[in-house]
């Protein structure tokens with residue numbers, strides 16, 4: 001007998017994200033129409049050939065990317081260009097990735113798909129959202145699909161990809177870790193079964209759970225935190241926050257797996273390469289097809305609550321973090337400024353954050 005295993009919506013979404021990441025097609029569906037979607041970045045020559053055998057392949061990109069490429073846009077924030085029959089996978093990668101514009105300037109002219117009736121634009125938009133949530137460039141190959149679900153592939157309603165919530169987190173393990181700033185350190189690791197991210201809470205001392213805790217939500221910055229990069233202020237902020245908690249005798253620092261404001265290290269480096277061409281931190285994110293800030297701070301609120309806290313004194317210059325905590329039901333009794341690490345290399349970056357992202361100076 002055949003006993004089917006029924007995947008939940010969350011499991012389907014997690015599968016789809018993982019498949020995108022490794023270049024396996026995802027079958028997206030909406031109102032009876034299906035399309036196979038493959039992230040442009042992880043597409044291979046063989047995969048492109050397989051898709052071509054099924055029909056006309058389109059490359060979905062953001063309208064902003066389309067504008068740079070001088071390709072017509074008929075679907076608002078979304079551009080869909082035909083993949084020419086003689087284009088190889090290098091064309092796909094170079095069309096998707098603005099960081100390669102200088103190296104490969106001639107890719108056009110482009111022929112865009114018109115804003116046809118029906119679900120095609122919505123399927124394309126869902127594919128871009130899925131690619132983003134897999135921390136890939138928002139660009140995807142799509143080909144219409146009819147008939148049964150190809151063996152081994154996951155079929156996902158497009159609406160699920162268009163409305164992604166942070167997966168529920170649980171504490172996995174904690175252990176004592178004496179730190180240079182305080183011997184009373186404890187590291188808690190959080191994970192979700194539906195996500196590859198691992199978030200960490202560093203607890204200093206024994207903060208009482210019934211009082212507002214001195215807390216910091218620190219988004220991972222490999223370059224700043226580990227390498228001492230001068231392009232941002234992350235490293236000095238990380239160390240100053242821990243020192244401040246040690247001084248106060250108690251606190252909790254959440255080290256969130258949200259590299260590059262949620263776009264991942266590879267995309268952050270793509271943004272840096274655009275910054276080397278003269279774009280600021282916000283413009284660079286936009287040109288890649290991302291919002292200025294792709295982080296979901298509900299992750300931090302979940303962790304604080306799981307640790308037993310309901311009120312915080314938040315170490316930050318970012319008013320959005322305060323607002324997001326309050327929206328998530330945590331009381332922010334005080335915003336504690338954290339201004340450290342200004343240097344010649346990051347002065348413009350910090351000024352842009354103040355001007356465009358509302359950071360307080």
Ligand SMILES: Nc1nc2c(ncn2[C@@H]2O[C@H](COP(=O)(O)OP(=O)(O)OP(=O)(O)O)[C@@H](O)[C@H]2O)c(=O)[nH]1
Pocket residue numbers: 217218219220221222231232233234237258259260261262263268271272281285315316317318321338353359
């Ligand atoms: N995409 C992108 N991410 C960056 C850039 N520079 C730093 N980051 C990331 O930004 C995050 C840190 O966020 P910040 O905006 O510096 O500070 P904040 O956390 O919003 O606010 P504070 O609490 O005041 O520090 C980390 O994940 C860094 O990796 C950049 O130029 N582009």
Ligand SMILES: [Zn+2]
Pocket residue numbers: 221223224225232233234235
């Ligand atoms: Zn940084």
